[in-house]
Amino acid sequence: MDILEKNWPTDGWGEQKAQNFFEVAISERSAALGSHVCFAHMDPPTPSVASHLVGLNAAHNQNLLHPDLSPFASLVERRLFEWLAPMYGMSDGHMCSGSTIGNLTGLWAAREAGAMRVIASADAHLSIPKAAHLLGMSYQSVPTLSNGQMNSSALAGDITNAAVVLTAGTTGRGAIDPLDAEYNALWTHVDAAWAAPLMLTKHNDLLVGIDRADSLVISAHKWFYQPKDSALVLFKSAKTRDNISFNADYLASPNIGIQGSRSAAAIPLMATLLAWGQSGLASRIEGDMQNAARVAAYIDADSTMSLKQQPTSGVFNWRPVQQDIDKVIAELKDVASHTIIDDEVWLRQVAANPHVDIDKVCERITQACLPPSYRG
Numbered sequence: 001m002d003i004l005e006k007n008w009p010t011d012g013w014g015e016q017k018a019q020n021f022f023e024v025a026i027s028e029r030s031a032a033l034g035s036h037v038c039f040a041h042m043d044p045p046t047p048s049v050a051s052h053l054v055g056l057n058a059a060h061n062q063n064l065l066h067p068d069l070s071p072f073a074s075l076v077e078r079r080l081f082e083w084l085a086p087m088y089g090m091s092d093g094h095m096c097s098g099s100t101i102g103n104l105t106g107l108w109a110a111r112e113a114g115a116m117r118v119i120a121s122a123d124a125h126l127s128i129p130k131a132a133h134l135l136g137m138s139y140q141s142v143p144t145l146s147n148g149q150m151n152s153s154a155l156a157g158d159i160t161n162a163a164v165v166l167t168a169g170t171t172g173r174g175a176i177d178p179l180d181a182e183y184n185a186l187w188t189h190v191d192a193a194w195a196a197p198l199m200l201t202k203h204n205d206l207l208v209g210i211d212r213a214d215s216l217v218i219s220a221h222k223w224f225y226q227p228k229d230s231a232l233v234l235f236k237s238a239k240t241r242d243n244i245s246f247n248a249d250y251l252a253s254p255n256i257g258i259q260g261s262r263s264a265a266a267i268p269l270m271a272t273l274l275a276w277g278q279s280g281l282a283s284r285i286e287g288d289m290q291n292a293a294r295v296a297a298y299i300d301a302d303s304t305m306s307l308k309q310q311p312t313s314g315v316f317n318w319r320p321v322q323q324d325i326d327k328v329i330a331e332l333k334d335v336a337s338h339t340i341i342d343d344e345v346w347l348r349q350v351a352a353n354p355h356v357d358i359d360k361v362c363e364r365i366t367q368a369c370l371p372p373s374y375r376g
């Protein structure tokens, strides 16, 4: 049902009525990312400390482009990078609205350093070929192994004019490319949009080699549980910023990166990290990882379902053996998402919701895979 005005009214409703209307519409008509069965997307439910501070930031309309309009927020962003960058072997960086922009920024820096082409796995996020296209760089997609990791043997030979993109947590199946592979490229960009926060957990061995990156992106609005638009782009060398900065007469300091005006996303992120501490963040992500392992084990043990692979970073895929997959996808629309692997449709589970009740998830999955005649 279309509840929106067909045309923009000549006379205004007044702010209170407009606010009330949207408050009700948003809460009634948004996906319930924190529901007990939502186990489907890389979009987490957000903690109230973060969503509250996004609103307060907006009320103060801070602008990170102008340090004098955001003195505290600029300090918070700098301190956040002092906390986080060394954990990944990086020394500098800035926030941006998402990893799409972060990937474009990292590959822009690679091109400024002399890279003429981009090499990434067939499972790389669409923002990688998009960035190569925008930057006028040629693009080579290399095959994945059966577990979804890049086949790094494709990186042999002279690739000294290339930027290699390794993904830590592929969008479709959560695979982590071999971050410690040996090759001879000009630049390595790691797209860790999804899996970077594993560094703070007992699973940090999955990210061995990430510190070899020249540039790295993290979507804080994924596994740092932030509201959008919140991502970090980080660089090994602090000098990289000079190559991706532009100045103008009206600016007090050069504009670094792609975005001009940008919000104070570092504040809700730092507030969340302070509220939870390192141990609180780790326990949430480790809980998500355990939930993924348990649901995958449940599916693996059931002959009516086929598990594609065990989850590496809280993401995995499966298919019903007998039931029509389109019907199962429709029935599990609030529980699972789907993707295509090797021309075949698979359901996709993503563990980004710490409030999930996996018994309820398993119950829904079982029910959806029963032939109609067996249903209660």
Ligand SMILES: Cc1ncc(COP(=O)(O)O)c(C=O)c1O
Pocket: 042, 097, 098, 099, 100, 101, 103, 125, 127, 167, 169, 170, 171, 191, 192, 193, 194, 219, 231
């Ligand atoms: C691996 C990977 N890279 C990049 C992106 C793009 O990130 P964003 O949606 O923050 O722009 C995604 C989004 O799902 C992703 O999974």
